[in-house]
Amino acid sequence: MSKLIADIIEKLNSIKTSEDLDDSRNQLFEQLMALKKDTEAMQFKYDRASKEKNILYSLLAKTSKDLNLAVTNLKIRAEELSTLLSAIPALVYFKNEKLEYQIVNNAFEDFLNLKLNDILGKKIKELLPDYQSSDYDKIEEDVIKRGVPVYNLEEIIKKQAREIYLSTNLAPVKSSTGPVIGLVGVSYDITVRKNYEFELTRAKEQAEAGTRAKSEFLANMSHEIRTPMNGIIGMAEILKHTHLDNEQLTHLEAIEVSANSLLSLINDVLDFSKIEAGKLDFEIIVFDLRKVLTDVERILSTKANEKGLEFRVICDDNVPSSLKGDPHRLKQIVLNLASNAIKFTAKGYVEVHIKYDKPKPNHHLLRFEVSDTGIGVSKDGRKSLFKEFSQVDASTTRKYGGTGLGLSISKKLVQMMNGKIGMESKFGKGSTFWFTAELGKIDADVKATTVIQQEKLDLISRIDKDLSVLLVEDNKINQKIAVYNLTQAGYKVELAENGHEAVIKFKNGKFDLILMDVLMPVMNGFRATQKIRAIEQYRTRKNKDYVHHVPVIALTANAMKGDREACLAAGMDGYISKPFKQKELAELLHNLLRGQVQ
Amino acid sequence: MISKSFKASHLNTLESKLSALINESFRPNLAFVFASVELDIAKVRAAFEKYNLLVFGASTCGEICFDGSNEGIYEGSVAVTLVELNPEAFAGILIDGNGLNSLDLGKAVAAWGKKLFQKPAFLIAVSGLTANGQEVVEGVLETAGQNTFMFGGLAGDDAHFIETFVFNHDLINKNGAVAIAFDTDLVKLRGLATSGWVSIGSDKVVTKAIGNVVYTIDNEPALKVYKEHLNISDDDLPEIGIEYPLLVKKDNREVLRAVTGIDKEQQSLVFAGTVPQDAIVTFSTSPGFEIIEHTIKDIKQFFKDSDKADLMLLFSCMSRHRALGPVITEEIAEASHQAGLPITGFFTYGEIGNNGPARCDFYNETFTLAVISENYKMES
Numbered sequence: 012m013s014k015l016i017a018d019i020i021e022k023l024n025s026i027k028t029s030e031d032l033d034d035s036r037n038q039l040f041e042q043l044m045a046l047k048k049d050t051e052a053m054q055f056k057y058d059r060a061s062k063e064k065n066i067l068y069s070l071l072a073k074t075s076k077d078l079n080l081a082v083t084n085l086k087i088r089a090e091e092l093s094t095l096l097s098a099i100p101a102l103v104y105f106k107n108e109k110l111e112y113q114i115v116n117n118a119f120e121d122f123l124n125l126k127l128n129d130i131l132g133k134k135i136k137e138l139l140p141d142y143q144s145s146d147y148d149k150i151e152e153d154v155i156k157r158g159v160p161v162y163n164l165e166e167i168i169k170k171q172a173r174e175i176y177l178s179t180n181l182a183p184v185k186s187s188t189g190p191v192i193g194l195v196g197v198s199y200d201i202t203v204r205k206n207y208e209f210e211l212t213r214a215k216e217q218a219e220a221g222t223r224a225k226s227e228f229l230a231n232m233s234h235e236i237r238t239p240m241n242g243i244i245g246m247a248e249i250l251k252h253t254h255l256d257n258e259q260l261t262h263l264e265a266i267e268v269s270a271n272s273l274l275s276l277i278n279d280v281l282d283f284s285k286i287e288a289g290k291l292d293f294e295i296i297v298f299d300l301r302k303v304l305t306d307v308e309r310i311l312s313t314k315a316n317e318k319g320l321e322f323r324v325i326c327d328d329n330v331p332s333s334l335k336g337d338p339h340r341l342k343q344i345v346l347n348l349a350s351n352a353i354k355f356t357a358k359g360y361v362e363v364h365i366k367y368d369k370p371k372p373n374h375h376l377l378r379f380e381v382s383d384t385g386i387g388v389s390k391d392g393r394k395s396l397f398k399e400f401s402q403v404d405a406s407t408t409r410k411y412g413g414t415g416l417g418l419s420i421s422k423k424l425v426q427m428m429n430g431k432i433g434m435e436s437k438f439g440k441g442s443t444f445w446f447t448a449e450l451g452k453i454d455a456d457v458k459a460t461t462v463i464q465q466e467k468l469d470l471i472s473r474i475d476k477d478l479s480v481l482l483v484e485d486n487k488i489n490q491k492i493a494v495y496n497l498t499q500a501g502y503k504v505e506l507a508e509n510g511h512e513a514v515i516k517f518k519n520g521k522f523d524l525i526l527m528d529v530l531m532p533v534m535n536g537f538r539a540t541q542k543i544r545a546i547e548q549y550r551t552r553k554n555k556d557y558v559h560h561v562p563v564i565a566l567t568a569n570a571m572k573g574d575r576e577a578c579l580a581a582g583m584d585g586y587i588s589k590p591f592k593q594k595e596l597a598e599l600l601h602n603l604l605r606g607q608v609q
Numbered sequence: 610m611i612s613k614s615f616k617a618s619h620l621n622t623l624e625s626k627l628s629a630l631i632n633e634s635f636r637p638n639l640a641f642v643f644a645s646v647e648l649d650i651a652k653v654r655a656a657f658e659k660y661n662l663l664v665f666g667a668s669t670c671g672e673i674c675f676d677g678s679n680e681g682i683y684e685g686s687v688a689v690t691l692v693e694l695n696p697e698a699f700a701g702i703l704i705d706g707n708g709l710n711s712l713d714l715g716k717a718v719a720a721w722g723k724k725l726f727q728k729p730a731f732l733i734a735v736s737g738l739t740a741n742g743q744e745v746v747e748g749v750l751e752t753a754g755q756n757t758f759m760f761g762g763l764a765g766d767d768a769h770f771i772e773t774f775v776f777n778h779d780l781i782n783k784n785g786a787v788a789i790a791f792d793t794d795l796v797k798l799r800g801l802a803t804s805g806w807v808s809i810g811s812d813k814v815v816t817k818a819i820g821n822v823v824y825t826i827d828n829e830p831a832l833k834v835y836k837e838h839l840n841i842s843d844d845d846l847p848e849i850g851i852e853y854p855l856l857v858k859k860d861n862r863e864v865l866r867a868v869t870g871i872d873k874e875q876q877s878l879v880f881a882g883t884v885p886q887d888a889i890v891t892f893s894t895s896p897g898f899e900i901i902e903h904t905i906k907d908i909k910q911f912f913k914d915s916d917k918a919d920l921m922l923l924f925s926c927m928s929r930h931r932a933l934g935p936v937i938t939e940e941i942a943e944a945s946h947q948a949g950l951p952i953t954g955f956f957t958y959g960e961i962g963n964n965g966p967a968r969c970d971f972y973n974e975t976f977t978l979a980v981i982s983e984n985y986k987m988e989s
Contacts (some may be wrong), residue, residue, distance in 0.1 A: 048935075055934035056898065063894075066853065067809070068839030070892060074810040083813065 017044060064308045102177075102198040105184065108155050110134055110148060113193065120453045126193075142168060151181060151194060158183045158191050165201070176205040236277055238486065241589045243270045245492025250591070254501070279416045284425045293427055297453060298338035298602075300365070300377075301326060306598075307345050307363065315353050322353070323362035330369045331375060335451030340424050345379060348444045352383035359384025359441070374449040382443040388436040396434065397422045421446070443466075478523040481504045483513040483539065484566065485531045489589060493526065493566075496592065510534030514542045517561075524600070525563045527583065536565060538582040544582035562603065566591070610919040610983050611635060614690040614951045616674035616683055620648060623656050623687055630691060631660055631753035637691035639699065639789070641922060642666040642675070643955035644687035644773070646766045652689055654776045661702040662691075662706035663744065665789050666776040670765030670927035671956035675941045681952070682930065682938060684767065690953040692920060695983065698795035700725050703777040706785035707772040711741040714786055716747020723753055729790040730798040732922070732979065733761035733961060736775040738870045741821040742959040742971035743882035745786065749967060758798045759969045760979035761788075762924035762957030763869070763881055768848050770870060773958070795984055799915065802977040803907040803979035804818035805900030806865055808856040808891040815857075817884040821866075823878050826890065830876030835868070838892060846871045850878065851958065852894070852928040854973050859888040867928065867973035869958050882971045895932040895974070904940040904976050911965065911978075912947035920981040921945070923954030926974045930956045944978055952978075 019042050026032050043532040096103055097117040105114040109553040112130050120127055123138055135144050147166065154161055160182040168175045179198040183191045247267045255263060273473050285291040308324045315322035345363060353428065361383045368376040389491065397418050425432045428448035436442035480502045484490045490506060497504045505520060506512035525543070529536040547559055565578045565586035578586045586601045587596060613630050617623040631637060640662045644653045650668055657664050670938050674688035675681030683972050702721050706714045714735070726979035731753075735745055742763055750757055764773035775787040791798055813834070817824040823831040827921055836842065850868025857864050870879035884890070923941065960977035963969045 052935050055936070059932065059934060066839050066841070066849070067894070070810050070853075070894075071836055073838045077811040 012046065012053070015046050015049065018042060019046070032383045039330065057327075070584050085202070099197075102200075103195070104191055105195050106151070107193040110151055110155075116183060139168070151196075152368045154183050154194050155191050157208075158185070162371065174202070175200060176202045237274075237589055240270060240274050240277070241492060242488040244274065245495070249492065249495050250322040279420065280326070282420050283416050286420065291423075291427070293340060294337045295335055295451065296338070297333060297335055299332050300330065300334050300338075300341075300450075301332045302366070302602075303338050303342050304345075304363070306342060307349060310346065311349050311353060311361075314350065315361060316526045318353065318356070320353060320356055322349075322362075323360065324363045324365075327367060330377060331367050331452075331454045334375065335453060336428065336448070339447065342425070342451075343420045344424050345449075346445075348379075348381040349420050351386060351417060352381050352442070352444070354381045356385030356441075361385075367447070368447055371449060373452055374429075375452060376447055376449055378445060378447050380443055380445045382441065384441040387438040387440050387442050388434065389438045393434065393436065399420065461502065476607070477501055479505070479521065481505050481507060481513060481516055481520065481522040483507040483510065483525065483531070483536065484528045485509055486528070489528070489566075493591075496596075500597070508544075510536060510539030513539045514546075518546060522561055525561055526566055526587075526596075527563050528566045529578075536583075537577060540565075540583050564596070564599065610695075610981075611637075611693040612690055612920050613637070614674055614676060614686050614688070614953045616672065616679075616686055618683070618686040619651050620656065623653065623689070626689075627656060627660065628945045635691070635693065637662060637693045638662045638696055639692040639694055639701075640666075641690040641692070641774075641953055642687060643669045643689075643820060643953065645669055645672060645685045646769070646772075647685040648687055650774050650776060650781055654778070654781055657778055662778055663699075663789070664776065664778040665701060665732060665734065665787055666774075667736070667762070667764040667787065667955060668766055668774040669955035670767055670958065670988075671930050673923050673925065673941060673952060673954040673956070674949040675938070675945050675953075677942070677945055678917070680935070681941050681945075682935075688953050688955065690920070690922070690951075695795055697792070699789055699791050701777055701787070701789050703775065703780050703782055703787045704785050705782055706735075706737060706740070711735075711742075711744035712748040712751075714740075715745040715750075716752045717748075718745075718786055719749040719757070719828050720753035721893060725790055726792040726794075728793045728914055729753060730758040730796070731761070731791070731794050732789040732798070733786055734764055734775045734788075735761070735786045736764045736773045737781055738770060738773060738958075739756075739821075739879055740784070741840070741882055742961060744820070746961055746969055746971045755968060756988075757795070757969060758800075758858040758963050760798065760800050760922065760924065760962040760977065761961035762955070762961060762977070763926055765956060765958050768851075768927065770847050791981075797982045797984055798915070798979060799982075800962050800964075800979040801907060801911040802960060802962045802970070802972055802975045802978065803904050804857070804865060804972065804975045805895065805903040806854070806893045806974045807896045808893045812858075812889050812891055815884055815886055815888045818884050818888075821880045822872075823880060823881050823884050824875065831878045832871055832873070832876040835878060843871070843873060847878075851926070851973070852931050853892050854928070855880070855884065855890040856893040857884055857888050857890050859885050864970070865893060865973045865975075867926070867959065879952045881973055895929075898933060898936055901933060901936060901939050905943045908940065908944050908947055908976075908978070912944075914965075915980065916982060918948045918950055918980040918982050921948055921952045922979045923952050924957050924960045924962070924977045924979070924983070925954060926960060926976075928956060928974055929976060940976055948980065 019039065022039055022042070026035060038184045096114075099116060100118065102119040102122050103116040104112055104119050107113050111132050111134055113132075115127065115130050120130065123130065130138060135142060135147070149166075150161060150164060150259070160180065162180050164181065166177055166179070168177055175393040178201045179196055181194050184193045184195055186192045244267070247263055247270060250263055251260075251267075270512050282291065304324050304326055305553045308322070312322045349361060349363055361381070364380045364382070366378045366380070368378045370376070422432050425446045425448060428450070430449060432444075432446040434442055434444045444596065480497055482490070482493050482497065482504050484493060484506070485508055494504050494506065501609050505516060505522070507516050510527075513525070514534070517525070527540060527541075529535040543561070543563065550559070562584045563582065565583050566589050567578075567586050585599055587599050603605045613635065615630070617626055638661065640657055640660075642653065642657065642664055644650060644666065645756065646668050650666075654664065654666060666829075669688075672683045672686050672688040673681060674683065681839060693729050702718070704714060704717050704721075709717065716735060718731065722731060733745070733749070733751065737740065746759070749759055764775055766773045772783050775782050775785060777787050811826045815823055815826055816828045824833045825831055832843075832846070835846060837851060839845075839849060839853055847868040847870055850871075854865045854867040857866050864882070866880040866882050866884050868878050871877070872879070913944045921944065923944070925937070925941075933940075941952055960972045960975045962972070962975075962977040962979065
């Protein structure tokens with residue numbers, strides 16, 4: 012604009028005559044109009060600026076006031092946070108992404124015994140030179156890199172010859188725009204808690220040692236109880252075969268029944284104790300389900316017939332026979348439910364029905380149902396059915412006997428087979444007890460050498476006739492019972508008093524079967540079996556045609572968890588609990604040899 | 610497409626210019642008419658009655674009619690562009706908004722356009738001081754598709770804030786919308802929207818709002834907050850409120866929302882578009898005359914990327930006129946120069962448009978330019 016004015020002034024100055032004025036008139040007019048336009052714009056800007064100035068000044072004043080208020084509020088908030096931070100009974104810190112301390116609380120200062128200014132901007136290594144921080148640094152770097160928190164990081168800090176346990180939580184701190192700018196850490200001194208933990212661990216170990224001692228005591232007691240029981244039952248069986256008058260026979264049968272009841276009670280209590288101690292022996296072997304059911308039928312049908320009951324076992328066609336699991340425990344459950352049913356049924360029938368429930372990966376789920384036409388169970392009675400030491404009511408115990416442990420043992424056993432157990436009943440109209448069990452599918456064949464297989468097949472054919480048996484037993488009563496039972500079966504028996512004698516007799520003789528007591532003076536059963544197996548191996552090496560494997564069956568009273576493993580580890584083929592009957596031995600041999608041949 | 614533009618300060622000038630321009634050699638079938646409420650809007654409309662024209666009309670807060678040889682901005686007059694265009698390429702409607710909310714008004718416009726053309730583009734002007742421009746836009750896009758092109762503005766009344774009008778060749782409406790739908794197979798509608806306003810002052814929170822009515826800011830009555838911060842009286846609002854709109858921040862998006870009405874009893878403010886509750890807001894202002902440079906830069910960039918234009922309409926916020934005074938001619942002149950075309954338009958209470966390829970939106974404080982071209986020309 013000033014150039015425009017200067018031009019106009021220059022033009023006006025150059026006007027000397029009226030002709031000059033005429034010449035410049037139009038140009039001057041245009042320049043003055045442009046000047047007018049500029050001046051108007053200038054005036055507008057000026058007016059606008061004046062008006063805006065007032066508004067902007069007001070806005071500025073108000074904003075300043077707002078900001079001052081915000082700053083005051085922030086200061087109050089910061090003080091509150093600082094008070095809170097100081098009051099937290101934990102070490103709290105904020106580190107930047109270089110892992111340098113930026114904020115720490117009073118507890119942190121006190122812990123390091125350093126002033127705030129000596130901490131800020133430093134790394135842990137500079138503050139605690141003795142502290143092996145490389146692992147810790149890595150974890151912190153990871154928190155920053157990955158942006159995820161870490162909880163309950165435990166470490167030991169040595170401070171003034173004292174070990175302090177710290178538990179730390181680390182969390183990434185992100186800026187408002189997203190990237191991680193550091194981390195916040197909260198550490199608790201957990202030394203007291205740790206000491207309690209150590210004490211607890213020690214107490215637990217002591218308790219476990221106590222439990223182990225109790226289990227051993229249980230095993231010993233079981234041995235101690237079974238040995239005289241063996242004597243009573245064995246001797247009763249021998250007596251039965253002598254000439255007795257009717258009265259004597261009646262008394263003897265009473266002894267037998269009582270002894271068998273007592274043995275069954277002892278077995279129940281023993282099983283229950285083992286379950287309680289978590290030491291119940293549970294094996295996974297290949298077995299034939301239909302064989303197990305035949306056994307059940309054989310064992311119970313006499314009992315049922317005596318009561319005039321019909322007893323039947325039905326197994327659906329789609330239920331596979333070859334399964335993997337514990338046949339003895341399975342049999343135990345079915346026997347328990349079925350013998351209960353027989354016990355509580357006065358007339359009608361008892362039926363065991365096995366159905367295929369559904370396939371599962373690697374397993375078959377089977378359903379076992381035991382139905383009867385017995386007294387049934389009342390609604391109240393059902394509630395306590397599967398609880399230990401309970402029977403439906405006290406009168407039941409008086410009338411029918413039993414420990415009240417059978418169903419609770421069955422329940423535990425079913426749980427071990429990943430199954431369920433339950434019952435439906437109408438009081439007075441019979442009951443159906445059922446359970447399900449997961450049993451393994453068979454995928455691999457058990458292979459044995461053909462020679463030994465043939466040998467075993469031969470042996471099987473002779474089990475019921477004339478085996479030559481080496482009996483190794485130190486207890487005189489047990490010797491008598493076993494010799495009697497084996498001779499009655501038609502077996503030829505050679506006796507050895509201990510393991511050492513057994514090894515010598517094995518070297519010089521030829522036996523189809525060795526029955527080996529485990530606990531014996533001079534040399535125990537495990538050691539003797541190991542020696543016998545070593546002899547067999549030596550003979551095979553010397554003479555390739557000599558392929559021989561004499562079955563060794565352990566005679567045990569303490570059927571505790573681990574016995575089976577110990578027997579097998581020593582080279583034994585199986586075990587039988589004393590007192591055994593000939594029938595049981597024959598059964599075991601059949602199962603053992605057939606299973607191995609399969 | 611042939612078009613002719615003029616401005617008239619009196620009704621008789623309007624009539625005589627119309628009769629002089631429309632003859633055998635120029636038979637327009639579409640007229641854009643932007644008139645001050647100082648002229649009788651009914652008579653302005655009547656002046657077009659005898660011609661076979663489809664009128665897109667709105668009352669203004671200042672008229673724009675720039676052809677390179679004049680000032681280009683006027684008050685108390687009428688700006689007219691007459692267009693002769695393929696009659697198959699467009700249609701017009703005026704919808705009475707009584708009983709409709711702004712969203713439904715937008716939906717009604719779009720539903721009408723969709724019936725006519727598969728892919729319509731719209732020019733729209735909305736009347737009524739409580740109209741929510743943003744809701745109108747949402748209504749159109751919901752019905753016609755999110756990538757619909759649409760330009761226009763809220764009608765003005767020379768900053769009296771009493772009543773605004775839209776009109777066509779036979780009706781005037783105080784609370785509705787006038788719209789032209791284009792068949793985008795035949796006509797292309799593009800444009801830009803640029804502001805330059807900047808935020809000023811501290812962040813505040815909208816503590817109570819429903820739609821485009823704000824009741825409290827930082828738990829204080831909204832009217833009180835405005836008056837105290839700008840040191841103004843009730844009488845200065847809503848006029849000053851258009852010049853100092855709120856910059857509304859919500860969901861990573863910033864929009865300017867101008868005050869178009871006040872409720873002294875409720876101490877509330879009516880905005881030209883939605884201000885969501887819980888949004889962070891600041892005041893905003895034009896940083897000075899340099900915003901023109903900002904606009905000119907955007908205009909140059911737009912035309913660098915654009916095809917040749919046949920017609921341009923400008924919807925510019927009335928506050929730009931207030932803030933920039935006679936200097937505003939510079940940004941209008943630049944757009945006219947870039948396209949080599951005259952520009953007709955008006956100063957609004959709110960603008961609608963697509964900024965380049967972006968989704969259509971509702972604005973305040975912007976220079977929103979609509980560029981119309983016929984497709985066959987580009988093909989040839």
